[in-house]
Amino acid sequence: MNNRMKLEILSKSDNESFARVVVSAFAAKLDPTIEEITDIKTAVSEAVTNSIIHGYNRDDEVIHITCEIDKNTVIIEVIDYGVGIKDVEKAREPLFTSKPEMERSGMGFTVMESFMDEVEVKSIPGVETRVKMKKMINSAMNR
Amino acid sequence: MELKTKIIEDSLYVKIIGELDHHTSEDIRNQVDSLLTSNNLKNVIFDLSQMNFMDSSGVGMFMGRYKKIKSKNGVPIMINIHNSNRRLLQMSGLFNIYKEYANLDKALIAIRGEEDE
Numbered sequence: 001m002n003n004r005m006k007l008e009i010l011s012k013s014d015n016e017s018f019a020r021v022v023v024s025a026f027a028a029k030l031d032p033t034i035e036e037i038t039d040i041k042t043a044v045s046e047a048v049t050n051s052i053i054h055g056y057n058r059d060d061e062v063i064h065i066t067c068e069i070d071k072n073t074v075i076i077e078v079i080d081y082g083v084g085i086k087d088v089e090k091a092r093e094p095l096f097t098s099k100p101e102m103e104r105s106g107m108g109f110t111v112m113e114s115f116m117d118e119v120e121v122k123s124i125p126g127v128e129t130r131v132k133m134k135k136m137i138n139s140a141m142n143r
Numbered sequence: 144m145e146l147k148t149k150i151i152e153d154s155l156y157v158k159i160i161g162e163l164d165h166h167t168s169e170d171i172r173n174q175v176d177s178l179l180t181s182n183n184l185k186n187v188i189f190d191l192s193q194m195n196f197m198d199s200s201g202v203g204m205f206m207g208r209y210k211k212i213k214s215k216n217g218v219p220i221m222i223n224i225h226n227s228n229r230r231l232l233q234m235s236g237l238f239n240i241y242k243e244y245a246n247l248d249k250a251l252i253a254i255r256g257e258e259d260e
Contacts, residue, residue: 016166049165
């Protein structure tokens with residue numbers, strides 16, 4: 001099965017739950033397990049939260065989320081057009097955060113990496129940041 | 144997200160109902176901190192039985208409350224953890240700083256035991 005969708009939301013923290021519910025509803029067609037759905041929801045939440053807090057730090061900018069189903073794989077991309085990440089490698093280190101005063105755990109990318117099969121981060125500071133994540137839905141493989 | 148809170152002796156019991164993310168963790172932080180301070184409470188018991196989602200923003204919130212409780216020599220506790228939340232709690236090392244008990248009774252027994260020593 002192949003399918004695709006695109007979602008545009010404003011960078012409001014209220015939209016974090018909306019984004020993860022929409023993506024998980026889209027991915028539900030592959031009949032994932034509860035654990036797989038939790039993984040996807042959590043990873044989407046991390047990426048969208050990063051865009052809101054670090055990309056923009058304001059609530060009236062645009063975030064795009066695209067989602068594709070390619071056979072048994074869900075491919076999700078979260079895109080913002082904010083400040084960007086100068087040192088992607090550093091940002092991906094566990095416990096690294098640029099905002100410790102906000103009680104950020106610095107675990108966002110680590111969570112995405114452990115809950116998804118692949119995570120690719122591309123950032124052009126001041127232009128755009130793209131976080132592309134893939135997850136294979138194992139239960140869909142045998143169909 | 145909704146919070147149910149209760150003061151039990153010198154502990155604050157907090158039941159998180161719903162989702163714990165960046166959006167809701169601010170609310171929890173503000174409510175919990177103000178209750179801890181205004182009632183001069185020592186320990187916090189987070190009941191996760193009805194928490195149906197959590198991401199790393201929640202980890203940050205739990206770490207922040209841990210620091211607050213530790214500064215008063217109190218005990219930070221989690222109870223009623225279900226498996227869907229366990230992985231993230233484990234991964235983030237929160238089990239190294241929070242004590243886990245199966246339920247409220249067991250948590251209270253442990254707190255009273257600690258204070259008798």
